[in-house]
Amino acid sequence: MSDTKPSRTVVRTITDLARIAGVSPGTVSRALAGKSLVNTKTREKIEAIAREHGFRPNQMASGLRRQKTGVIGVVIPLGHDTRQQISDTFFMTLLGFLADELTAHGYDLMLRRVVPDEDADWLDRFIGSGMIDGVIVIGQSDQFERIEDVADGYNPMVVWGNHNEGQRHCVVGTDNRLGGRLAAERLIATGARHLAFLGDTGPMEFAARFAGAQDAARRLGVSLIALPTHLSPDRAGEEIARHLAAHAGAIDGIFAATDTLASLCLTALRERGLAVPDDVRLVGFDDLPIARQTVPPLTTIRQDIAAGARGLVQLLLRRLAGEETESLILPPQLMIRQSA
Amino acid sequence: MSDTKPSRTVVRTITDLARIAGVSPGTVSRALAGKSLVNTKTREKIEAIAREHGFRPNQMASGLRRQKTGVIGVVIPLGHDTRQQISDTFFMTLLGFLADELTAHGYDLMLRRVVPDEDADWLDRFIGSGMIDGVIVIGQSDQFERIEDVADGYNPMVVWGNHNEGQRHCVVGTDNRLGGRLAAERLIATGARHLAFLGDTGPMEFAARFAGAQDAARRLGVSLIALPTHLSPDRAGEEIARHLAAHAGAIDGIFAATDTLASLCLTALRERGLAVPDDVRLVGFDDLPIARQTVPPLTTIRQDIAAGARGLVQLLLRRLAGEETESLILPPQLMIRQSA
DNA sequence: ACGTTCATTGCAAACGATTGCAAGATTCCT
DNA sequence: AGGAATCTTGCAATCGTTTGCAATGAACGT
Numbered sequence: 001m002s003d004t005k006p007s008r009t010v011v012r013t014i015t016d017l018a019r020i021a022g023v024s025p026g027t028v029s030r031a032l033a034g035k036s037l038v039n040t041k042t043r044e045k046i047e048a049i050a051r052e053h054g055f056r057p058n059q060m061a062s063g064l065r066r067q068k069t070g071v072i073g074v075v076i077p078l079g080h081d082t083r084q085q086i087s088d089t090f091f092m093t094l095l096g097f098l099a100d101e102l103t104a105h106g107y108d109l110m111l112r113r114v115v116p117d118e119d120a121d122w123l124d125r126f127i128g129s130g131m132i133d134g135v136i137v138i139g140q141s142d143q144f145e146r147i148e149d150v151a152d153g154y155n156p157m158v159v160w161g162n163h164n165e166g167q168r169h170c171v172v173g174t175d176n177r178l179g180g181r182l183a184a185e186r187l188i189a190t191g192a193r194h195l196a197f198l199g200d201t202g203p204m205e206f207a208a209r210f211a212g213a214q215d216a217a218r219r220l221g222v223s224l225i226a227l228p229t230h231l232s233p234d235r236a237g238e239e240i241a242r243h244l245a246a247h248a249g250a251i252d253g254i255f256a257a258t259d260t261l262a263s264l265c266l267t268a269l270r271e272r273g274l275a276v277p278d279d280v281r282l283v284g285f286d287d288l289p290i291a292r293q294t295v296p297p298l299t300t301i302r303q304d305i306a307a308g309a310r311g312l313v314q315l316l317l318r319r320l321a322g323e324e325t326e327s328l329i330l331p332p333q334l335m336i337r338q339s340a
Numbered sequence: 341m342s343d344t345k346p347s348r349t350v351v352r353t354i355t356d357l358a359r360i361a362g363v364s365p366g367t368v369s370r371a372l373a374g375k376s377l378v379n380t381k382t383r384e385k386i387e388a389i390a391r392e393h394g395f396r397p398n399q400m401a402s403g404l405r406r407q408k409t410g411v412i413g414v415v416i417p418l419g420h421d422t423r424q425q426i427s428d429t430f431f432m433t434l435l436g437f438l439a440d441e442l443t444a445h446g447y448d449l450m451l452r453r454v455v456p457d458e459d460a461d462w463l464d465r466f467i468g469s470g471m472i473d474g475v476i477v478i479g480q481s482d483q484f485e486r487i488e489d490v491a492d493g494y495n496p497m498v499v500w501g502n503h504n505e506g507q508r509h510c511v512v513g514t515d516n517r518l519g520g521r522l523a524a525e526r527l528i529a530t531g532a533r534h535l536a537f538l539g540d541t542g543p544m545e546f547a548a549r550f551a552g553a554q555d556a557a558r559r560l561g562v563s564l565i566a567l568p569t570h571l572s573p574d575r576a577g578e579e580i581a582r583h584l585a586a587h588a589g590a591i592d593g594i595f596a597a598t599d600t601l602a603s604l605c606l607t608a609l610r611e612r613g614l615a616v617p618d619d620v621r622l623v624g625f626d627d628l629p630i631a632r633q634t635v636p637p638l639t640t641i642r643q644d645i646a647a648g649a650r651g652l653v654q655l656l657l658r659r660l661a662g663e664e665t666e667s668l669i670l671p672p673q674l675m676i677r678q679s680a
Numbered sequence: 681a682c683g684t685t686c687a688t689t690g691c692a693a694a695c696g697a698t699t700g701c702a703a704g705a706t707t708c709c710t
Numbered sequence: 711a712g713g714a715a716t717c718t719t720g721c722a723a724t725c726g727t728t729t730g731c732a733a734t735g736a737a738c739g740t
Contacts, residue, residue: 013726024690029728039688058470060409061726064400064695071450071471092432099453108471110411111449113439130398130696131411131448233629263633270635289573293603295610295635353696364720369698379718401696404725470726682740689734698724706717 011053021046032057071108072316073132074098077122078115079141079203088231089260089288090305091138094160097309098136105317107133116143123150127157134316136160140171140204155324158316160308162204163327170319172311172328176205179301179332180212183255183283186299188220190340192253192281195224198240198265199257200231206257209285213255225251229261236261240268248272252280253340259284259291259300266294266339281340287333296338304330351393361386372397411448412656413472414438417462418455419481419543428571429600429628430645431478434500437649438476445657447473456483463490467497474656476500480511480544495664498656500648502544503667510659511667512651516545519641519672520552523595523623526639528560530680532593532621535564538580538605539597540571546597549625553595565591569601576601580608588612592620593680599624599631599640606634606679621680627673636678644670 011017014032018025023042031038031046038046049055063069076091095111102109110132114122123146127135134156140147144167147159151169159171187195195217201207210226217224227243229236240261256262262284266276274280276296284291287302311328318325351357354372358365363382371378371386378386389395403409416431435451442449450472454462463486467475474496480487484507487499491509499511527535535557541547550566557564567583569576580601596602602624606616614620616636624631627642651668658665 014728015726025727026691026729027689030689033728037688042688054464054468056465056468056470058404058726060400060404060470061695062728064398064404064697065726065728067695069400089429089432092429092436095435096432096453099451103453109451111439111451113436113443124394125396128394128396130396130400260629263630267633289600290630290633293607293630294633354698355696365697366699366721367719370719373698377718382718398696401725402698404727405696405698407725683738684740685736685738687734687736689732691730691732693730694728695726700721700723702719702721704717704719706715708715709713710711 009053011049011055014057017046017049017053017055021049029057068133069131070106071110071132072102073110073112073126073135074138075123075126075135076111076113076138077141077143078113079117079139079143089290090258090286090303093288093305094138094309097306098312101309101313105313116141116146120146123147127154134158134320136312136316142202144204155322156316156319158312158319158325160312162208163329164204167327170315170325170327172308172315172330173205174303174308174330174332176208176332177212177215179285179303180209180214180255181216182212182332182334183209183285183301184213184216184224184253185220186283186334186336186340187253187255187281188216188222190253190277190281192340193222194251195222195253195255196243196247196251197224197226197255197257198229198243198261200228201226209255209257229257231258231261233260233264236264237268240265241271244268244272244274254280254282256282256284259286259288259298262298262300262339263290263294266298277338277340283340287335291335291337294339299337299340300335302333302335304333349393351389351395354397357386357389357393357395361389369397408473409471410446411450411472412442413450413452413466413475414478415463415466415475416451416453416478417481417483418453419457419479419483429630430598430626430643433628433645434478434649437646438652441649441653445653456481456486460486463487467494474498474660476652476656482542484544495662496656496659498652498659498665500652502548503669504544507667510655510665512648512655512670513545513668514643514648514670514672516548516672517552517555519625519643520549520554520595521556522552522672522674523549523625523641524553524556524564525560526623526674526676526680527593527595527621528556528562530593530617530621532680533562534591535562535593535595536583536587536591537564537566537595537597538569538583538601540568541566549595549597569597571598571601573600573604576604577608580605581611584608584612584614594620594622596622596624599626599628599638602638602640602679603630603634606638617678617680623680627675631675631677634679639677639680640675642673642675644673 014028015025018028031043099109116122137159140161147169161171161173162176163171197210199206201210229239276282284298284300287300291298291300315325354368355365358368371383439449477499480501487509501511501513503511537550539546541550569579624638624640627640631638631640655665
């Protein structure tokens with residue numbers, strides 16, 4: 001009375017299924033794996049029963065036995081500024097593409113955000129957990145050395161970030177230094193002579209962007225100062241305002257480390273009554289969707305996020321297959337709009 | 341010669357470790373689990389060896405034996421508009437908070453994005469995989485019925501979305517209908533008489549926002565039309581432009597389903613030479629960071645994303661503990677800025 | 681009709697950690 | 711000193727799937 005459904009035996013394990021089909025568990029395993037060693041008739045019967053009962057093999061057991069899990073770990077180290085990436089559009093967009101790309105190749109994605117300062121062991125712990133076949137690190141943060149260390153003993157790892165001469169871990173990323181140069185050159189080409197870099201030069205990617213801008217400034221004989229700014233929108237807002245107050249009139253070109261900062265900067269400039277691009281030229285970095293919607297629309301350095309995700313996954317797959325791989329450096333692209 | 345490191349025996353399994361420590365594997369297991377049944381001396385010795393060799397127990401094996409994995413599945417169904425969520429700021433921010441909240445409770449997060457149209461079995465497959473202890477569904481998309489079905493037989497599931505009278509699955513979400521009402525009331529209070537709703541009324545959350553606006557419009561005797569718009573920025577841009585062209589002058593208040601749409605709408609209005617809020621009032625939804633940076637800043641309906649993530653995780657934990665739980669409806673909040 | 685080859689299938693041992701049970705070692709009490 | 715009570719520890723089964731090996735039976739050739 002209490003159970004009105006047809007009493008279909010619950011089939012939870014491959015053994016349950018084997019009992020119903022009248023074969024051994026081994027045969028069921030082979031049949032469901034699509035191996036050729038099973039008689040077609042038998043396979044069809046087994047598949048039919050599996051479908052009827054909605055049976056799915058236990059991934060944990062399978063993973064344990066085969067010593068592979070079908071899961072790729074994606075880890076975001078929150079080094080400098082814990083708050084930063086919590087909603088960082090760039091990282092999140094990259095993550096979205098990664099999820100799609102991994103899914104397309106039959107892998108699942110295990111996401112972990114870690115605070116290296118509180119947990120020195122973050123990377124080894126993830127790798128050693130036995131839960132993942134490989135790992136993608138999103139952002140080197142301030143953990144370059146630790147990543148290098150791990151790379152020596154662990155092959156299936158690819159990192160999003162900046163490429164440094166002679167480094168040992170496989171990285172995918174934009175040529176930040178070139179991007180920085182393009183940005184500064186554009187500012188100078190549109191008439192700026194007193195440049196400022198807005199952002200945190202701690203993380204390597206940003207340091208490289210700054211270095212690139214320095215290259216251009218030095219070569220073309222204009223000044224460039226760094227205005228240290230946190231990357232989280234809540235803190236950055238007033239920091240930028242303070243910077244502008246301190247250097248009113250002394251700068252006429254700003255290179256913001258990210259579009260998010262550029263957008264905040266635009267607001268701050270407007271509040272001070274400075275016209276963009278007439279009084280101050282402004283170039284961002286990333287080419288996030290927001291860059292097209294600011295007033296005026298942002299001139300910025302584009303990173304091809306989708307290509308980055310594809311590259312990360314492809315290199316990782318090759319490493320999982322045992323290959324050694326080179327790093328992949330993507331070219332940045334200057335997107336000219338109206339802010340410079 | 342080739343190996344200069346001290347030849348530390350590689351200890352990969354609990355059995356390796358047991359051999360070195362001169363005890364049985366069982367004792368090692370108990371020691372590392374921190375159980376009280378082990379002699380303090382023994383435990384310390386085992387812990388020391390484990391630390392020295394960087395040993396970490398295999399999670400797969402542990403999971404298999406204990407029948408729990410310490411992993412929570414987070415699934416984003418891409419129902420209507422596959423492109424939509426690929427970089428949807430709202431969902432991604434929610435995901436970020438979820439990751440932190442789950443980590444804080446000792447769980448890992450397995451992320452999966454699925455296209456229900458191509459894979460009718462998406463939810464059962466995830467649950468049945470044996471890889472996750474529970475599941476959080478981000479967005480009901482057009483899968484309300486399937487989720488209901490699953491909820492009948494599977495307890496540890498919580499869904500972000502809209503609450504419907506008498507539904508059977510546990511949901512956390514903003515009171516969208518109330519939010520819609522607040523938005524419309526604000527438009528009307530600031531002088532609008534011919535309202536338009538910008539967005540897709542297919543997904544439940546948006547349908548509810550529209551319904552709420554209708555409630556207010558009807559009660560206060562003003563008109564309201566729906567302007568169907570996709571949510572992905574690339575498509576929405578021109579759709580909005582077309583809508584504005586078609587209804588030029590006929591509307592003086594716009595309620596956008598999300599801040600992203602509102603921001604695009606602002607750009608389109610500017611291009612048509614319409615002043616905000618003087619010619620047209622505009623209210624968004626979500627209160628994303630972008631809302632503060634548009635020109636003029638957006639009046640919008642705030643969703644408390646952090647509270648949402650906390651609620652999702654807390655309810656899920658209680659369900660994992662066997663409890664039944666009620667849904668959690670969060671109050672929306674009108675943020676008055678300058679666009680209405 | 682008999683030996684060979686091949687296609688299917690079953691058996692049982694892994695994979696690595698956990699845990700109930702029971703045995704051995706200590707401690708404590710009278 | 712003898713026995714009970716309490717701590718520690720080892721043994722071995724178990725979680726569910728995979729896979730090498732061997733066994734079975736059918737098909738085939740001469």
